[in-house]
Amino acid sequence: MxxxxxxxxxxxxxxxxxxxxxxxxxxxxxxxxxxxxxxxxxxxxxxxxxxxxxxxxxxxxxxxxxxxxxxxxxxxxxxxxxxxxxxxxxxxxxxxxxxxxxxxxxxxxxxxxxxxxxxxxxxxxxxxxxxAMLTVKVFRGESVLWEALCLNEMVLHREPLTSMCHFEIAVGRHAPVDIAADGVIVSTPTGSTAYSLSAGGPVITPGVPALQLVPICPHSLASRALVFADTETVSIFPVNNIRLVMVVDGNAGCYVFPEDRVYMERSQYxxxxxxxxxxxxxxxxxxxxxxxxxxxxxxxxxxxx
CATH class of the missing domain: 3.40.50.10330 (Probable inorganic polyphosphate/atp-NAD kinase; domain 1)
Known part of the structure; x- marks a missing residue:
């Protein structure tokens, strides 16, 4: 049957x-x-x-x-x-x-x-x-506090959204970068037509093995969308003394505290x-x-x- x-x-x-x-x-x-x-x-x-x-x-x-x-x-x-x-x-x-x-x-x-x-x-x-999908995890030390599969995007921002916050972001083994913005988006090609598009990111066709990082209202002319290979991992360290809010695919999320880090990689699924x-x-x-x-x-x- x-x-x-x-x-x-x-x-x-x-x-x-x-x-x-x-x-x-x-x-x-x-x-x-x-x-x-x-x-x-x-x-x-x-x-x-x-x-x-x-x-x-x-x-x-x-x-x-x-x-x-x-x-x-x-x-x-x-x-x-x-x-x-x-x-x-x-x-x-x-x-x-x-x-x-x-x-x-x-x-x-x-x-x-x-x-x-x-x-x-x-x-x-x-x-x-x-x-492609993303595995998104929130770590505190070596402990996983929260995890989810992501098809569109992960968004990390401050409460309220229209407040500047600072991020230290490491893509793969590359040197970390500092971004000051209202928030950041990490998107798959599928999610490139969703929130990241509204935030000024490019459209990526689904077959391209890539991810993109898009700052939300960055406080610098030098901070713009970055497209990189989906074989790279992404770690985000909030450089703030307040909690942030993380939202995955618009309908799931958690608080991220100063001692936490957000980790993403292409999922096996x-x-x-x-x-x-x-x-x-x-x-x-x-x-x-x-x-x-x-x-x-x-x-x-x-x-x-």
């Missing part, structure tokens, strides 16, 4: 309704179906009273989501997709991402395309696109997207962000006398 998963956003009624209908349909067709919400991948935030909020990366996978599962369907928006990959990436389960939200930058299909998408999956007519057609990143940029659309009339050719 083939096995499939369903992960849905239980905050959105339409996602819950479609998930139930889909489970009934697949069960009737002879599939072994496991269903869960995306809540388990939203790790929550530590508090000043409880700064340690440590859930091991390998401990988030829901019951039944194992190596025997051929794929899973995600019903929600980009936040649900990010949460879902934290749940299943350690098991290598590919995801068909179906948009029930707004932007849907990470989603492959819309709800009205779901029946045809399922037919393609059952017929084996799809590709797997692998996207990848986000495996089901693609119903060959991935075309520039098309997505045009459709979702308007990149490359003509905004002025092209010059017409003029015949010289």
């Amino acid at each position: 083939p096995k499939i998963g369903i992960i849905y956003n239980d905050v959105k009624p339409i996602a819950g309704r479609v998930a139930t209908e889909l489970k009934d349909k697949l069960t009737a067709a002879g599939w072994d179906v496991c269903m869960t919400t995306g809540v388990g991948g939203i790790l929550g935030y530590s508090t000043p009273e409880s700064p340690v909020c440590h859930t091991p990366i390998d401990g988030l996978t829901p019951p039944g989501f194992d190596s025997e599962m051929s794929c899973a369907v995600v019903l929600g928006g980009d936040g649900t997709v990010l949460s879902a990959f934290r749940l299943v990436a350690p098991r290598g389960i590919p995801l068909l991402t179906v948009n029930t939200g707004h932007m849907g930058f990470l989603t492959e299909a819309y709800l009205n395309q779901l029946p045809q998408a399922l037919e393609s999956i059952m017929a084996g007519q799809y590709e797997i696109e692998e996207r 990848s986000a495996r997207f089901i693609r119903l057609q060959s991935p075309e990143f520039f098309r997505i940029l045009r459709e979702k962000l308007g990149w490359g659309l003509p905004h002025i009339a092209k010059p017409t050719s003029v015949e010289l006398p």
Whole structure:
């Protein structure tokens, strides 16, 4: 009996309704179906009273989501997709991402395309696109206080955000650099179209083996976005006498105190997207962000006398 998963956003009624209908349909067709919400991948935030909020990366996978599962369907928006990959990436389960939200930058299909998408999956007519993820950890001495898988970005900033703070950042074995800014972002290529883009970072196509460091409102003309190989590790030491806030993928995070350090490296796990057609990143940029659309009339050719 083939096995499939369903992960849905239980905050959105339409996602819950479609998930139930889909489970009934697949069960009737002879599939072994496991269903869960995306809540388990939203790790929550530590508090000043409880700064340690440590859930091991390998401990988030829901019951039944194992190596025997051929794929899973995600019903929600980009936040649900990010949460879902934290749940299943350690098991290598590919995801068909179906948009029930707004932007849907990470989603492959819309709800009205779901029946045809399922037919393609059952017929084996799809590709797997692998996207790099980050392992993010907060250390105090040699102890891990917090860790998470990250598909988009890690953001470290002060409370409130519009206050200057200082960072000492070491990329691989290179000499550490000092950055004074409202915060810093470390992004994957997938996350280069998210927060780091708004902060002035470049767009990096998904197949490029690179990460980027983007200061948020830096207090120097010399502090600009840096792109480097994803084989390098990143360590960030806050040079402040106050606590900072770290946020991963916009929906999980913790406090970082002066004695802590944030450590990042490319994860051994990848986000495996089901693609119903060959991935075309520039098309997505045009459709979702308007990149490359003509905004002025092209010059017409003029015949010289």
